[in-house]
Amino acid sequence: MLRFRVAIQIAALVALPVLAAADHQRVHLLPQFKPGDSLRYQIESQMTSAGTTTTPIVNPEGATQVKQSVSIILRLDVLEVQPAASGSANATRPKDARPANRAPATSAEPGPMRIRATYEKSSATSESDAYDPTSASLAGQYNRLEGRSMEFTLEPDGKIVDIKGLEDMLSNPSAAQTVRAWMAGLSSSAGFPQQGIEIGQKWSREEPLSGIPLDRLFWHTEASYLRNDVCPENIPLSRSETAAAAPKTPNANSPICATILTQFTIIRRGSHNPHADDTPDDYRHNSLRTSGTWTGSGESLDSISLATGRMIRSTQFSSQDLDFAISSTNTGSRFTYKGKIETRTEIILLP
Numbered sequence: 001m002l003r004f005r006v007a008i009q010i011a012a013l014v015a016l017p018v019l020a021a022a023d024h025q026r027v028h029l030l031p032q033f034k035p036g037d038s039l040r041y042q043i044e045s046q047m048t049s050a051g052t053t054t055t056p057i058v059n060p061e062g063a064t065q066v067k068q069s070v071s072i073i074l075r076l077d078v079l080e081v082q083p084a085a086s087g088s089a090n091a092t093r094p095k096d097a098r099p100a101n102r103a104p105a106t107s108a109e110p111g112p113m114r115i116r117a118t119y120e121k122s123s124a125t126s127e128s129d130a131y132d133p134t135s136a137s138l139a140g141q142y143n144r145l146e147g148r149s150m151e152f153t154l155e156p157d158g159k160i161v162d163i164k165g166l167e168d169m170l171s172n173p174s175a176a177q178t179v180r181a182w183m184a185g186l187s188s189s190a191g192f193p194q195q196g197i198e199i200g201q202k203w204s205r206e207e208p209l210s211g212i213p214l215d216r217l218f219w220h221t222e223a224s225y226l227r228n229d230v231c232p233e234n235i236p237l238s239r240s241e242t243a244a245a246a247p248k249t250p251n252a253n254s255p256i257c258a259t260i261l262t263q264f265t266i267i268r269r270g271s272h273n274p275h276a277d278d279t280p281d282d283y284r285h286n287s288l289r290t291s292g293t294w295t296g297s298g299e300s301l302d303s304i305s306l307a308t309g310r311m312i313r314s315t316q317f318s319s320q321d322l323d324f325a326i327s328s329t330n331t332g333s334r335f336t337y338k339g340k341i342e343t344r345t346e347i348i349l350l351p
Contacts, residue, residue, distance in 0.1 A: 026196030027258065027306065033113050037078040039310070040120070040350040045070045051322065051339015066128040070142055073121040073350070079151070082111035111156060118149040197225045209266065213290040213326055215280045216270040223262040231257040232303055232313045234349050257303040257312055266296040266320070283326070292324030292336075298343075314347040 047068045124142035150165030193203050202224045209217045231254070270276070279290045298318025304311050320341045327334040 026198045033078045033081045035078055035080055039076045041074050041076070042348050042350055043070070043072040043074060043345065044347075045343065045345040047341065047343045049339055049341045051337060051341075054334075054336040064129055066126065068124060068126045068139070070124045071121070072119060072123075072142075072145075075118045075120050077116045077118070078113060079116055080114040082113070084111045084156070113154045114151065115154055116149050116151045119145040119147065122146045199225050199227060201225050206267075209294075212294060213280065213283060213324055214278045214292060214294050215290075216268055216276075216278055217294055218267050218269055219264050220267045221262055221264040223260060226259045226261055228256050228306065229259050229303070231255040231305055234312050234351060256306050258306055260302045260304065262300045262302070264298055264300075264318075266294060287329045288326055289329060290324060290326050292322075294320065294322055294324060296320030310349055311347065312349055314345075316343075316345040316347075318343050 047070075048066070050065045052064060122142050122145035124139040126139045145166070148166060150163065152163045153161050155161060193201075197203070202222065204220065204222045206218045206220050209219060277289070278292075279288065283290055296319060298316065300314060300316040302311060302314045321339075322341065323338045325334060325336040
């Protein structure tokens with residue numbers, strides 16, 4: 001279920017030309033796209049879950065351990081870039097009013113961008129200690145994605161709107177969260193400080209968890225700009241290799257990457273009353289009530305090219321502990337789940 005938020009940070013996966021900067025000089029991420037730009041990313045994700053489910057109909061042969069592996073090659077094509085609004089920050093800032101330590105920008109902030117995502121390759125496998133029809137169905141959906149596309153608009157503030165395509169995939173809540181995970185990553189640039197970032201700087205943000213059966217839960221992230229280093233090799237990933245490339249000896253022509261570490265935890269906001277109703281509105285509208293706990297933590301280590309702003313490689317880990325119940329106010333039936341989910345995701349920009 002970490003498919004709900006695998007924290008795939010693909011905003012960095014879109015070309016974000018950055019001004020190459022010396023150490024401790026601020027770097028700004030400014031999307032600079034033009035129609036016809038194309039990027040290809042390989043995404044490898046492994047998820048392991050172990051838990052127990054209690055339903056009105058007891059199934060002693062139900063799966064308690066599930067392992068899923070997903071392998072995707074995703075191509076992002078920029079179809080259209082609209083002009084920036086006249087009221088944008090870059091469009092209205094006088095030339096002599098640039099923030100301190102910032103070099104002149106090469107172009108103004110763009111407007112909304114229309115992007116097409118194509119699954120050039122897509123496959124999934126699933127293993128469990130018993131037959132699990134949900135996992136089998138999800139694997140089948142991934143296997144049928146190959147060659148299919150979807151389109152969406154990326155707003156300047158990072159919001160993703162006007163999604164079209166893959167309606168059958170998006171109709172499955174679990175599968176939809178996996179698709180939306182990498183799409184949501186496209187908006188993560190909105191979480192960077194507007195004044196730019198420099199080595200040693202830290203910043204934080206929060207965003208609500210969506211698509212889960214408990215309300216008032218948020219992802220709290222703490223990001224740190226660790227250092228500039230020689231970019232790792234962007235050779236295709238295999239299932240056996242780690243995301244960290246072997247150390248290289250830098251030279252005058254070595255591409256340099258910003259190394260950013262992001263750590264995240266799930267926190268609860270709102271009422272301090274332990275008996276407060278945590279039922280999301282969509283569950284309530286279907287005569288359901290939910291309760292329980294959902295905790296988790298993880299981190300992402302990203303290498304982003306200072307010359308091009310493109311994510312060269314990203315490694316992400318996360319672990320979540322779930323203990324929740326869903327009951328029907330109409331029938332009184334009750335569903336409970338208690339378990340642990342661990343996920344590892346590796347992302348690489350292909351040559």
